[in-house]
Amino acid sequence: MAKKPQLAIDTRPWRDPAAKPFVRIKNVTKKFGDVFAVSDVSLDIYKSELFCLLGGSGSGKSTLLRMLAGFEEPTSGSIEIDGQDMTSVAPYNRPVNMMFQSYALFPHMNVEQNIAYGLKRDGLPKGEIADRVAELLTLVKLQDYGQRKPHQLSGGQRQRVALARALAKRPKLLLLDEPLGALDKKLREETQFELVKIQETLGVTFIVVTHDQEEAMSLATRIGVMNQGEIAMIGEPTDIYEFPNSKFVAGFIGSVNMAEGIVIEDEPDHVRIRSAELGCDIYVGHGVDCAPDQLLWWAIRPEKIQLSREKPESPFDANVTKGMVEEIGYLGDMSVYQILLESGKRLRVTQTNTVRGNPDSITWDEEVYLTWGDSSGSVLTV
Amino acid sequence: MSSFDSELPPPPRRRPWTMVERGLAAVGISGKALVIAAPAIWLTVFFLVPLLVVFGISLSVKQFGRPPYTPLLTTEGGTVQLTLHLSNYLRLFTDNLYVAAYLSSIKIAFISTVITLIIGYPMAYAIARAPDQWRNILLMLVILPFWSSFLLRVYALSGFMSGNGVINQLLGVFGIPPVVMMQTDFAVYVGIVYTYLPFMILPLYTNLVKLDGALLEASADLGARPLRTFLSITLPLSMPGIIAGSMLVFIPAIGEFVIPSLLGGPSTLMIGRVLWDEFFANTNWPRAAAVAIAMLVAVVIPIMLLQRAQDAVQDNEMSK
Numbered sequence: 001m002a003k004k005p006q007l008a009i010d011t012r013p014w015r016d017p018a019a020k021p022f023v024r025i026k027n028v029t030k031k032f033g034d035v036f037a038v039s040d041v042s043l044d045i046y047k048s049e050l051f052c053l054l055g056g057s058g059s060g061k062s063t064l065l066r067m068l069a070g071f072e073e074p075t076s077g078s079i080e081i082d083g084q085d086m087t088s089v090a091p092y093n094r095p096v097n098m099m100f101q102s103y104a105l106f107p108h109m110n111v112e113q114n115i116a117y118g119l120k121r122d123g124l125p126k127g128e129i130a131d132r133v134a135e136l137l138t139l140v141k142l143q144d145y146g147q148r149k150p151h152q153l154s155g156g157q158r159q160r161v162a163l164a165r166a167l168a169k170r171p172k173l174l175l176l177d178e179p180l181g182a183l184d185k186k187l188r189e190e191t192q193f194e195l196v197k198i199q200e201t202l203g204v205t206f207i208v209v210t211h212d213q214e215e216a217m218s219l220a221t222r223i224g225v226m227n228q229g230e231i232a233m234i235g236e237p238t239d240i241y242e243f244p245n246s247k248f249v250a251g252f253i254g255s256v257n258m259a260e261g262i263v264i265e266d267e268p269d270h271v272r273i274r275s276a277e278l279g280c281d282i283y284v285g286h287g288v289d290c291a292p293d294q295l296l297w298w299a300i301r302p303e304k305i306q307l308s309r310e311k312p313e314s315p316f317d318a319n320v321t322k323g324m325v326e327e328i329g330y331l332g333d334m335s336v337y338q339i340l341l342e343s344g345k346r347l348r349v350t351q352t353n354t355v356r357g358n359p360d361s362i363t364w365d366e367e368v369y370l371t372w373g374d375s376s377g378s379v380l381t382v
Numbered sequence: 383m384s385s386f387d388s389e390l391p392p393p394p395r396r397r398p399w400t401m402v403e404r405g406l407a408a409v410g411i412s413g414k415a416l417v418i419a420a421p422a423i424w425l426t427v428f429f430l431v432p433l434l435v436v437f438g439i440s441l442s443v444k445q446f447g448r449p450p451y452t453p454l455l456t457t458e459g460g461t462v463q464l465t466l467h468l469s470n471y472l473r474l475f476t477d478n479l480y481v482a483a484y485l486s487s488i489k490i491a492f493i494s495t496v497i498t499l500i501i502g503y504p505m506a507y508a509i510a511r512a513p514d515q516w517r518n519i520l521l522m523l524v525i526l527p528f529w530s531s532f533l534l535r536v537y538a539l540s541g542f543m544s545g546n547g548v549i550n551q552l553l554g555v556f557g558i559p560p561v562v563m564m565q566t567d568f569a570v571y572v573g574i575v576y577t578y579l580p581f582m583i584l585p586l587y588t589n590l591v592k593l594d595g596a597l598l599e600a601s602a603d604l605g606a607r608p609l610r611t612f613l614s615i616t617l618p619l620s621m622p623g624i625i626a627g628s629m630l631v632f633i634p635a636i637g638e639f640v641i642p643s644l645l646g647g648p649s650t651l652m653i654g655r656v657l658w659d660e661f662f663a664n665t666n667w668p669r670a671a672a673v674a675i676a677m678l679v680a681v682v683i684p685i686m687l688l689q690r691a692q693d694a695v696q697d698n699e700m701s702k
Contacts, residue, residue, distance in 0.1 A: 071599055091602040104600035108618050117614075118604030169605065 013046035014222060020083075022047040022205055023068070023173060028077030030063050037063040039229040040077070050199050050206040052216040055226030056252075061209045064226070065175050068207065069098045082172055092121075097171035101178040103162035105150040111137070111161050112146040118169045136164040139198065156187045163195070167202065176208045180215060192218055213253050217241065225249050241301075246382045250299040257302065257347045263294045271379065272318065273298055277345045283318035285374030290381060300377035302350040305370050307337065307362055312371045320371045323347065325364055337362070339370060440671035441466045451667045470672035479656065480673065484680060486651040490567070490642075491635035494574040498582040498631045499624065501575065506586035506623075507616075510593070521587065524580050536573055536644050543569055543645075565647030573641035574631075581630040589623025590616075625692045629685060636681055653677055 013019040021044035030038040038060040045051045053061040066072045067079060070091035078087045086094055097118070105114050112133050119129045137143050140160035150158055159179065166174055179195065180188045196219060199206050210216050216223050217237045225232045225240060225248075233240060233249045244250035247258065261275035261282060271290065273282040275298065282298050290296060306312075314320040323339035326346065330353075337349045347370065355361075362368055403413055442451040442465075456463045474480040509520045527535060542548045543563035550560040563569050593616065601611040639654030646652070653673065660670035 069599075069603055071602075091599070092605045092607055096603075098600070098603045100596050100600055102594070102596050104594065104596035106597060106600070106615060117601070117606075121605035121610065165600075165604070 012221075013049075014044070019046060021045060022049075022082060023207070024080040025064070025068075026078045026080070028064070028067065028074045028079060030060075030067060030072060031075045036060075036229045038067070038074075041226075041229075041231050042077075043224060043231060043234065045205065045207060047205055048203045049221045050196065050208065050219055052220035052223045053207065053209045053226055054211070054213060054216040054223050054252075056211055058228075059226040060229035061211075061226045062177060063229075065098075065177055065207065065209045068173070069096055069175055070094050095172045096175060097166040097169055097173075098175040099162050099166040099177065099179055101181055103150075103158050103182075105158060105161055105165070107150055110147050110149050111142065111153070114150070114161055115165045115168050117165065122169065132168060136168055139167070140164045155183055156191065159183060159191060163198070167198075167204070171204065173205045173207065176206060178210055179208060181210070181212070188215070195219065217253070225252060227252070242378075244299065244378055244380070247297055247299070247380050250378060250380060255302055255348055256299045257305075258297055258299050259345070261296060261298055263288075263290050263292050263296065266290060266292050270374075272316075273379070277341070277343050278321050279342050280321040281316075281318035282377065283316040283374050284377070284379055288379045290379070294381075297380045298377050299380055300372060302336065302348040303334075303352075304376040305347065305349045305372050307339075307349055307351060307368045307370060309362070309366070309368060311369050314371070316374070319374060320369055322367065322369055325362060325366045325368060328362075328364060335361070339368065436671045437675055439667050440470055440675050441468070442668045443467045443469060444666045444668055449667070450665050467668070470668050471676065473669065474672060474676055479651075480653075480676075483651045483653045483656045484677070487636045487638075487653040487677075488680075490570060490574070490650075490652060491632050491638075494571055494578065494635050495582075495628050495632045497571065497575050498579055499628060502579055502582035502586055502627065503620075503624075505579075506583045506590055509583070509587050510590035517591075521584075524583050528580065532577065533640065536577070536641060539573055539576060540564060540569070540645055543572065564645065565650075567646065567650055569645035570642050570650050570652075573645045574635050574638060577641065578631040578635060581634075582627040585626035585630065586620065586623040589620050589626075593619060622692055625688060629688065633681060633685060637677060 013021075023043075023045040025041055025043040025045075028038060028041050029036065041060075041064060053064060055061040063072060067074050068081075068086075070086070070089060070093075073088055078085060080086065081094070081096065086096075106117065109117070115133045115136055116129050119132055124132075133146070134143075137146055140163055142157060142160055142164070145153065145157060145161075150161065153161065159182070163179070166176075176195075180191055183191060192215065195206075208216075208219060210219075217240075220237055222234060222236055223240050224234045227248050232252075233245045235243075240249060241253055244253065250256045251258065259275045259277045259282075261273035261278070263271060264274045264281070265272035266288070268287045270286065271284040271288045273284065273296070275282055284298075312320055321341060323341040325337055326340045327336075327338035329336035329338075332353070334350050334352045337351065339347045339349055341347060349370065351362075353361075406413070406416065438454055439451055442454055444450060445452050452465065452467075454464060454466065456465065505524070509517060509524070512520055540547075544550075545560055545562070545564065547564075549563070553560065563572075597615055597619070598611055601615045602608075606614065637654045637657075638652060639658055642650045642652045642655055643658070646655075657670050657673045657677075660666045660673060
């Protein structure tokens with residue numbers, strides 16, 4: 001469902017240092033009283049991107065979006081959209097439209113009037129407005145609902161009206177605040193797909209704010225993870241998930257097992273970490289920017305650990321440990337095992353249920369070996 | 383099995399209310415009926431019956447004696463006779479005074495309502511948009527005048543506007559000759575607007591404070607400047623508040639008696655004063671009653687129509 005890159009990998013604009021960003025956020029800080037809602041954020045977003053700002057509540061993602069829309073003025077720093085400085089331009093003068101979390105549909109206007117509102121402000125002739133409204137209603141598949149008032153629509157329909165209204169003026173940049181937040185799970189999955197399709201068809205740059213990591217992963221070309229007013233990491237969904245740059249990012253996206261360890265071998269082509277928690281050494285098959293005896297963390301995703309009853313081969317006398325199955329959560333497509341290690345640490349492991357009704361599957365209270373590849377985990381220093 | 387016995391719920395406590403309820407149920411009265419009956423009885427005794435009495439008086443004619451009107455029902459030689467006089471109502475249309483007083487009352491009430499709206503709307507808007515910690519203080523200031531006597535405040539106004547009152551003295555300092563304000567329609571407008579302003583502000587405030595700020599942002603986001611946002615979003619959405627506030631000012635202002643008598647002059651014609659004069663000066667109770675009933679009809683019917691319009695608006699706003 002993720003947005004399929006339209007361009008060959010080597011021409012993704014954010015990978016090209018010479019590419020000119022469409023939205024340039026430079027050292028933006030926003031203070032409310034003494035509280036830093038956003039602190040010193042710099043961010044470049046390229047044309048036709050679907051960029052997700054992901055973070056928990058209070059991470060500053062919404063404030064950043066509101067500064068892009070013009071509802072808040074940065075305390076310091078600048079915001080440039082399409083080469084023009086927009087830092088203190090009023091919202092009604094920006095080439096930007098926003099889809100609100102609550103949708104903010106005008107309750108006293110019907111669907112057509114809601115969509116036409118922005119067009120009327122531009123003083124377009126009546127016929128042109130009517131054509132554009134009809135076009136948008138078709139785009140969001142609400143042709144027969146033009147005369148309805150917002151309160152006569154379902155949540156999903158309102159969401160689509162809000163999208164149509166935000167797209168009506170052909171904004172260069174569309175801001176979406178938790179666009180799918182108010183929908184139930186099934187509707188959300190369908191709508192997500194439609195949103196990406198619309199974005200691809202129109203080629204508008206989308207900036208989406210969300211707290212839902214699944215939503216961010218499936219929608220975005222790139223994700224900016226925010227934490228306490230700062231950008232913790234910017235990257236493509238796979239980078240964020242597979243190569244997190246910090247404990248925060250690793251823990252925020254998906255589930256993760258984190259173990260503490262000490263560097264005992266630091267070579268250019270490999271690193272060996274001794275972890276008392278895991279009860280074994282961790283052999284990392286690539287160089288890491290660290291020093292011997294340094295304390296660091298190693299993070300591994302539950303699906304990257306294999307379980308077995310027999311002790312597996314361990315070429316470097318590492319990456320194998322032993323534990324007991326404490327809990328099993330059967331999810332249908334896969335099972336989640338909670339393994340209690342000898343150190344008392346618990347690891348979460350997922351295994352795909354490839355055999356139907358497997359009678360020989362690993363069960364409660366069994367002693368099992370855990371193993372992983374030498375590049376399966378991430379070494380984190382912060 | 384004994385362990386099960388001990389887990390039985392304790393017997394329900396005998397609360398006084400349950401006993402009352404049971405007692406009422408025994409004679410076929412449910413608690414719900416009781417709750418509805420209380421205001422119904424109150425309104426019947428203190429509103430409907432007096433109104434019918436007034437209506438009855440309006441159909442009699444003046445006589446000297448006590449009571450100062452003829453009875454509707456007379457018994458003579460074993461026959462009961464019902465005498466209804468429509469002369470009072472006919473008089474209302476034939477005597478120019480009454481029509482002129484009605485029209486003048488409506489005019490004064492209408493203009494006062496418009497002025498109250500123009501002054502009250504920005505105040506209500508400002509209070510609704512004020513920071514949380516200020517809002518209650520500002521509301522308090524709006525309500526504060528109610529803590530002093532209404533009569534006292536009207537007298538205070540006359541002190542302000544009289545020939546050597548505060549305003550004229552202030553004008554005198556700048557060498558401006560005194561302005562006649564008392565005993566004019568102007569003073570009546572000042573009095574009514576001053577007195578009824580809170581009744582306009584409060585319903586407007588309760589409406590405006592609910593207005594979703596995101597709607598205003600959405601409007602700005604779609605290219606509307608602040609004035610356009612106000613006209614297209616804020617104003618239509620606050621219509622129920624405007625209607626409620628206007629009715630709370632307009633209805634009592636029509637029948638206002640104290641303000642025109644204390645601040646107005648002989649030329650200020652208002653139906654409340656006419657009514658007073660009929661009742662106390664001419665002791666013509668039937669005529670006064672007819673004036674009151676006619677005013678009720680003249681005011682109630684448009685108000686009911688307005689109320690219906692407001693309900694329609696509110697139905698539209700519901701469950702947004």
